[in-house]
Amino acid sequence: MCPRDRAKRRTQERILDAAERVFAEKGYHQTLVDEIARTSRTSKGAVYFHFPSKEALFAALMDRLAARLLREVEGAIAAERGGVAKVRAALEAVTRRLARHRRLAKVLLVQSFSSPAFVRKRLEVLERFAGLVRAQLDDAIAEGSIAPVDTAVVAHAWLGAVHELVVRWLYTGEPPLERAVPELTALLLRSVGLEPASEPERPSSTKTREQKQGQS
Amino acid sequence: MCPRDRAKRRTQERILDAAERVFAEKGYHQTLVDEIARTSRTSKGAVYFHFPSKEALFAALMDRLAARLLREVEGAIAAERGGVAKVRAALEAVTRRLARHRRLAKVLLVQSFSSPAFVRKRLEVLERFAGLVRAQLDDAIAEGSIAPVDTAVVAHAWLGAVHELVVRWLYTGEPPLERAVPELTALLLRSVGLEPASEPERPSSTKTREQKQGQS
Amino acid sequence: MCPRDRAKRRTQERILDAAERVFAEKGYHQTLVDEIARTSRTSKGAVYFHFPSKEALFAALMDRLAARLLREVEGAIAAERGGVAKVRAALEAVTRRLARHRRLAKVLLVQSFSSPAFVRKRLEVLERFAGLVRAQLDDAIAEGSIAPVDTAVVAHAWLGAVHELVVRWLYTGEPPLERAVPELTALLLRSVGLEPASEPERPSSTKTREQKQGQS
Amino acid sequence: MCPRDRAKRRTQERILDAAERVFAEKGYHQTLVDEIARTSRTSKGAVYFHFPSKEALFAALMDRLAARLLREVEGAIAAERGGVAKVRAALEAVTRRLARHRRLAKVLLVQSFSSPAFVRKRLEVLERFAGLVRAQLDDAIAEGSIAPVDTAVVAHAWLGAVHELVVRWLYTGEPPLERAVPELTALLLRSVGLEPASEPERPSSTKTREQKQGQS
DNA sequence: CATGAATGAGCGTTCATTCAT
DNA sequence: GATGAATGAACGCTCATTCAT
Numbered sequence A, B, C, D: 001m002c003p004r005d006r007a008k009r010r011t012q013e014r015i016l017d018a019a020e021r022v023f024a025e026k027g028y029h030q031t032l033v034d035e036i037a038r039t040s041r042t043s044k045g046a047v048y049f050h051f052p053s054k055e056a057l058f059a060a061l062m063d064r065l066a067a068r069l070l071r072e073v074e075g076a077i078a079a080e081r082g083g084v085a086k087v088r089a090a091l092e093a094v095t096r097r098l099a100r101h102r103r104l105a106k107v108l109l110v111q112s113f114s115s116p117a118f119v120r121k122r123l124e125v126l127e128r129f130a131g132l133v134r135a136q137l138d139d140a141i142a143e144g145s146i147a148p149v150d151t152a153v154v155a156h157a158w159l160g161a162v163h164e165l166v167v168r169w170l171y172t173g174e175p176p177l178e179r180a181v182p183e184l185t186a187l188l189l190r191s192v193g194l195e196p197a198s199e200p201e202r203p204s205s206t207k208t209r210e211q212k213q214g215q216s
Numbered sequence E: 001c002a003t004g005a006a007t008g009a010g011c012g013t014t015c016a017t018t019c020a021t
Numbered sequence F: 001g002a003t004g005a006a007t008g009a010a011c012g013c014t015c016a017t018t019c020a021t
Helices: A002-026 A033-040 A044-050 A054-078 A083-100 A102-113 A116-142 A151-172 A177-191 A203-215 B002-026 B033-039 B044-050 B054-078 B083-100 B102-113 B116-142 B151-172 B177-191 B203-215 C002-026 C033-039 C044-050 C054-078 C083-100 C102-113 C116-142 C151-172 C177-191 C203-215 D002-026 D033-039 D044-050 D054-078 D083-100 D102-113 D116-142 D151-172 D177-191 D203-215
Strands: none
Touching: A002 A033, A002 A044, A002 A054, A002 A102, A033 A044, A054 A083, A054 A102, A054 A116, A083 A102, A083 A116, A083 A151, A083 A177, A102 A116, A102 A151, A102 B102, A116 A151, A116 B151, A151 A177, A151 B116, A151 B151, A151 B177, A177 B151, A177 B177, B002 B033, B002 B044, B002 B054, B002 B102, B033 B044, B054 B083, B054 B102, B054 B116, B083 B102, B083 B116, B083 B151, B083 B177, B102 B116, B102 B151, B116 B151, B151 B177, C002 C033, C002 C044, C002 C054, C002 C102, C033 C044, C054 C083, C054 C102, C054 C116, C083 C102, C083 C116, C083 C151, C083 C177, C102 C116, C102 C151, C102 D102, C116 C151, C116 D151, C151 C177, C151 D116, C151 D151, C151 D177, C177 D151, C177 D177, D002 D033, D002 D044, D002 D054, D002 D102, D033 D044, D054 D083, D054 D102, D054 D116, D083 D102, D083 D116, D083 D151, D083 D177, D102 D116, D102 D151, D116 D151, D151 D177
């Protein structure tokens, strides 16, 4: 039965891949199950054999995308030492991946509002990411790197900021992420009192931060 | 014809009021034009007399809500003197109003993702708010209150942060806005290097910010 | 609003007429709502505007047909004097009308088994007819024309007998109703001890009954 | 190959058993081939290996059930001596078995109307039973026990009466068969001029028949 | 022989939109 | 201007049947 199972799994993946493509492109409501079937080169029956409904298919897709993104971010965090570095790494990992995978971003950040059921699921998904961020923040607070803050509020505020900038970039191309991400990273770090000193990508802009210190 | 025009306007308002209620409650796609007609105590024909389509009705509703919110925020800003105070006032005005008018928040922050057309409109609407914020930030930079930053990025990041926290609060009740708003305000001010000094509600946390400075 | 209502009613009737034709011809499950719409020269939307579902439409049709048949039978009964004559009149009215209106018969006697929900409705409909029959039988018993019997059992047994012979005739043409109905009427009357003497239509067959008397 | 054949036969029986259960419970159209496969603890493939289609499976089931019922009735008839006794025995055997096996009754009496194809098959099946009854009636007429009647009409009328009462009892529980069957038997016997003499349960009513004769 | 994943034609129902009154 | 009956294109979902393993 193992080869059978493998084939089954493969079909399911094909359907999810197709769903990702079509949902991202057309949006949840404009997407026809027929088109997912066609795109997946399977059949409508196969879609409904593997997923009980269009809604459930979308939810499964959200799960898959969130899990992948989460794994990526966890990897990025694990690769760094030190609270601040981890925070920065997480932020950069998320934005980088969302920027590279527009479909991921569209599904997770935009289509996830398509229906009340998804809004709640989106909150759950974001909660997982917020958990990661909070853990780093709590560590940083514990080690004295940053002053105590309500890390729940901070985490969600950060995610919202990322969300908004990515969505805007997705639809308007502005501001370009290469420019926005370092600025955003600096902004978020500053928001918890961290000096966004050694930015690898835009050392020039770092200077201006130092001036700002003298002002306050 | 003036009295007739007045009646016309009134019907239109009734429809918009009904649309606001129903769209906020059920979401764009779950809302039937029939239900808007019923709720507005007019008729389906009336709806289509005043608005060319369901989509246009929703767009008009977004405009009306955005205009009201914008007016509120402009008022709050105008009432203050000094860049920092204006920034703070704007933030508080937005969150306060969204919190008081859940329907406003649901339509503008959540339902506005319901269709690709609305996503773009939402970006335009947010752009207007971002414009307000940017203007204050630019003033603050000009007057030397804060260090130069990419105010476009900052403004959108801020709006995203507000968006996320309000949406989360709408659906889960957590974190309570009374707690989240001051924290968020402080966070955002800090993100541009401002000391969120005189917070009325959480003066204790202010102290810790000063310690943080010494760490970097 | 009266003309509007009249038009509405007319459309509803058109749909019921079409439904009667198509359901009788194709059976409930083979009938497409599309075809009812087409046959009624209205539209699928009209069908669903007037009836909440295909099932409800069928039920409404059963009601209409049953009401008509019932009215006919009540008329036939009212036209006669004397328990026995009324019983005979009722039997003949039912069979005559079912024979003349094959669609009525198909829908009420055959299609009414198409779905569990209809089976129950059919029982209710038959119950109404049984009620009529019982009333006559009870009268006949009261006036001493026939001996006491369980009129509920008798009524349903009679209806079953009629049902079976009409259905068989509908599908096979055998036995021809002109022959079967008098025989059946005699049979049923005899079953409650009545002498089916003066049959207007087949006086010849009456003779054989009289021979039978000598045997018992 | 004989043992293999035996296994094959056993699987077929399992499927028929399952089909009987499910068809009786849910009705033909509500029954999924999947569910028959599951209930039979075989597989969908097995069902289609043994029966060419769902429709054929149902037809085969009708055949099996009819054959069993027919055998029972034939046995009951054979066990009796004398036309009248045989007639009575047949009636009682049919009703008794239908009452004891509700699934048999539901499939044969109700589901058999589910589709035009089945209606015809049902007519054939009933024809076989009618043949049995007719044979007894013809014998009774030949031996002079009853007066000559159109035995085809009588047989089908009787079956219809039984059908209706059993179906009603199946769905409503009323009238209870213990009460209805003797009454029905007496009724049917009377319908051909037989005195339903030795009824165990309602001996009183027998007398009244004789009075009735004098009325006509 | 058995299995169950895959197929796809088919259908009931929805609902934004129109227009005669 | 207002009404609501009528329209019909659109779509999610079902399920009998097939066939590769």
